Amino acid sequence: MKVIKEKHTLLMRWTHWVNFPILTIMIWSGLLIYWANDTYTFTLFGVTFIRFFPQGFYDALHIPRRLAEGMAFHFLFMWFFALNGFLYVTYTIISGRWRELLPSRHSFKEAWLVVLHDLHIRKTAPPQNKYNAAQRIAYTAIIVMGFGSLITGLAIYKPVQFNYLAWLCGGYHLARIWHFVLTIGYVLFFLVHVVQVILAGWNNFRSVISGFEVIDEKPQPAIQIQNDETNKKTE
Amino acid sequence: MKLTKKLNKVFSKNKGPKKELTVEQKISRRNFISFGSLLVLGGAAYGGWRWLYTSPNEAPGITGEAHKPLRAVLNANEKVVRQLYSNKNLVKTYPKEMAAKVVRHNSDIGSDGLIDVDNWKLSVKKQNGELLNIGIDEIKKLPKTEIIYDFKCVEGWDQISHWGGVKFSDFIAHFKLDAETRFEYVGMETPDKEYYVGVDMPSAMHPQTLLAYEVNEKPLPPKHGAPLRLIIPVKYGIKNLKRIGSITFSNNRPRDYWAEQGYDYYAGL
Numbered sequence: 001m002k003v004i005k006e007k008h009t010l011l012m013r014w015t016h017w018v019n020f021p022i023l024t025i026m027i028w029s030g031l032l033i034y035w036a037n038d039t040y041t042f043t044l045f046g047v048t049f050i051r052f053f054p055q056g057f058y059d060a061l062h063i064p065r066r067l068a069e070g071m072a073f074h075f076l077f078m079w080f081f082a083l084n085g086f087l088y089v090t091y092t093i094i095s096g097r098w099r100e101l102l103p104s105r106h107s108f109k110e111a112w113l114v115v116l117h118d119l120h121i122r123k124t125a126p127p128q129n130k131y132n133a134a135q136r137i138a139y140t141a142i143i144v145m146g147f148g149s150l151i152t153g154l155a156i157y158k159p160v161q162f163n164y165l166a167w168l169c170g171g172y173h174l175a176r177i178w179h180f181v182l183t184i185g186y187v188l189f190f191l192v193h194v195v196q197v198i199l200a201g202w203n204n205f206r207s208v209i210s211g212f213e214v215i216d217e218k219p220q221p222a223i224q225i226q227n228d229e230t231n232k233k234t235e
Numbered sequence: 236m237k238l239t240k241k242l243n244k245v246f247s248k249n250k251g252p253k254k255e256l257t258v259e260q261k262i263s264r265r266n267f268i269s270f271g272s273l274l275v276l277g278g279a280a281y282g283g284w285r286w287l288y289t290s291p292n293e294a295p296g297i298t299g300e301a302h303k304p305l306r307a308v309l310n311a312n313e314k315v316v317r318q319l320y321s322n323k324n325l326v327k328t329y330p331k332e333m334a335a336k337v338v339r340h341n342s343d344i345g346s347d348g349l350i351d352v353d354n355w356k357l358s359v360k361k362q363n364g365e366l367l368n369i370g371i372d373e374i375k376k377l378p379k380t381e382i383i384y385d386f387k388c389v390e391g392w393d394q395i396s397h398w399g400g401v402k403f404s405d406f407i408a409h410f411k412l413d414a415e416t417r418f419e420y421v422g423m424e425t426p427d428k429e430y431y432v433g434v435d436m437p438s439a440m441h442p443q444t445l446l447a448y449e450v451n452e453k454p455l456p457p458k459h460g461a462p463l464r465l466i467i468p469v470k471y472g473i474k475n476l477k478r479i480g481s482i483t484f485s486n487n488r489p490r491d492y493w494a495e496q497g498y499d500y501y502a503g504l
Contacts, residue, residue: 003258013269017273017276021284037391068496072302163325171385176391211265
């Protein structure tokens with residue numbers, strides 16, 4: 001029998017989908033700014049693997065010579081990015097849903113098993129609640145990263161007025177590098193996230209839009225002895 | 236199910252006794268509402284974005300070349316940031332060894348070529364219309380202040396550099412320009428008036444703002460703004476005007492080279 005199982009709250013879905021275009025605009029306008037001094041490379045042992053960014057990339061996205069415009073967009077959408085993040089975090093704390101999100105002390109070991117399972121090396125995945133251990137770590141990390149972008153961003157934005165933030169980031173110069181690294185982190189997160197969502201399938205994807213999953217439940221006898229764990233879940 | 240049927244279901248009140256919806260109905264109903272909302276809100280968001288992205292530029296004036304709504308936001312941000320501003324917040328300073336030997340040089344607008352330092356005079360226009368013409372030797376007699384700090388360009392680069400000169404606030408005190416500090420802005424222009432900046436008074440009077448005549452303990456070379464330039468650590472490099480020709484005071488924003496080209500007027504750090 002098909003059963004509707006509630007999964008994501010309206011606020012979580014709202015902030016998730018609001019964040020997506022805002023972050024896209026922040027990354028795009030950030031590129032317009034970064035272009036004006038695009039000195040970062042990924043270099044190991046004297047070998048440069050990636051230069052951020054190749055000319056073709058800039059040209060394809062019409063990035064060059066738009067610094068002033070980039071700053072203007074960036075300094076508008078920063079407010080929305082911060083507000084939306086603040087809304088999600090506040091809600092998650094107050095509602096107690098952080099319990100479903102924050103990694104526990106078992107999560108790091110379990111996350112490894114999840115990864116092995118996802119890579120088809122291990123047959124079974126550890127039992128999970130709303131988020132599995134790998135998700136807990138990834139989704140908590142992305143919130144921490146968002147907070148990091150705010151802090152490093154403020155340190156770059158007003159390094160004299162917020163000189164303690166600049167100090168916290170290891171100085172203005174390093175703050176700009178952190179800010180950039182975090183952005184690369186979002187892009188990598190996004191790539192893995194999209195692949196995982198596709199693999200997880202429609203039911204999972206829909207739950208982030210309509211809030212519920214549909215599960216097949218076997219008809220159960222009227223009286224059933226349930227253990228504490230399932231009791232908790234159905235409460 | 237057809238869309239019209241669905242719409243009817245959502246918007247019309249059920250006549251007669253309410254029937255319990257089946258699970259299938261609940262699913263399709265909730266899907267319809269949530270996906271519909273996503274589509275409508277997404278469309279509205281996209282429309283909003285297109286409106287902003289294609290919004291016309293502001294009329295050219297003291298500021299220019301920014302989308303009108305974005306300029307309004309830049310100005311609103313300035314108001315917020317000015318609340319946080321304090322002359323007690325100092326830029327970090329560094330030991331002398333850390334100062335760059337080759338100081339980066341970005342632009343020559345207004346300070347191109349050589350200048351006859353002996354004939355150069357700084358003109359300061361006072362409130363009463365009086366014009367001060369000050370030679371570089373007179374300025375060098377004032378107490379000297381040095382600063383080694385991380386110079387920050389709006390492009391994104393930064394460099395620790397070593398400057399020497401007279402504090403702007405000392406300069407003001409010495410030439411008895413205290414009445415002028417009641418104005419809201421200081422305007423500075425190069426002798427040829429090709430480059431010009433406007434700086435709010437609190438930033439100009441910041442204890443680390445210098446009228447600099449030395450870099451790395453030597454007189455400024457022409458490309459760094461000989462004989463006198465502005466070093467204002469609470470602003471991006473674009474406000475650090477080289478080869479100052481004139482200083483004026485006003486309550487309105489003085490014209491500003493980069494603010495005319497889409498950049499934030501305040502450009503504060």
